[in-house]
Amino acid sequence: MSVQWTGPEGRVRPVVTAPANVLSSIGQEVDPTDPEIVALAADLVSTMRVSPGCVGLAAPQVGVGVQVFCVDVTGHPKAVTTNGTFVLCNAKIIEASRWRPGREGCMSVPDLTGDVKRAARVVVEALLPGTGEPVTITTDAFEARALQHEIDHCGGRLFLDRVAGAHAIYQRKVYL
């Protein structure tokens, strides 16, 4: 079954950067059929699309403390399985395996990157915005990493909360 986002065009919202309470608070679960949540989903996709190099964006990053995020890793060199552009509500990781280290950054922490271990294979359960249909996504490699990063945002966690050690954060070199 396709999880591809087919909703309306949204508006581009400003991205919140750390430190900000909304980035450190656990997001509320949502009713995925609520028109406001569908509008938020559309805004997340539109904001992701206008942000160069952005492969995912969670609601707390646009200042809304709820469990909604979008992902699109299409065409990324480290992606294997890809599900196109999709938005998930109330997502939970059901299985995670094949843990791999990697250096990642975040639009909400624009000046730093950090070494973070993530599962290279995950199973995620969530609800689709609009229909509220439950979905199970099994994915790997870069899409799995992106999902874990966005689900962390929905739980009030930044990659800084997961860095591998005291010497594992770095000044970011390039603004994408």
Add this chain to the structure above:
Amino acid sequence: MQELAITVIGPDRAGIVADITEALAGVGANLTDSTMTRLRGHFAMTLICNGSTVEQAAQALEPTGLVATVRKVEPDNSGGNPGDPYILSVHGVDRLGIVAAVTRVVASAGGNITDLTTRLTGPLYVLVAEVDLPDNAADQLAAQLAVAGSELGVDVTLRRAESEIL
């Protein structure tokens, strides 16, 4: 704002960081970037602070009994680090001059070392560094490092520090 560069080193013990940073906070010295680590039982701290004078910070650190230096530095307004980030790893039997020889090769290629750690454990010497390299410099540098490594009898690898923005 006046920026201070402070170094403190002393025998490692629990509470050493709390003692030093409390003393500095007491005179309004606000820590910005710092690195603190244990080196063969000595605890070494290098800190950039602002908000106090050299005299205030030096006086605050004196009662700790640790070897401390405080001096005024010019703030860095260069606006970031140009170049592509790479990780350099070197390991092999310890001998005099490994760091000097390897880093000279890096410098000659225009590479800028932004972080470097060495450890000696038994006969094994390990060096890991973060290096910013000019565009298209990596392949040639890797070849030069291989030659230097073979002369020193150590293994050298240079790999791109890839990071993904999510």
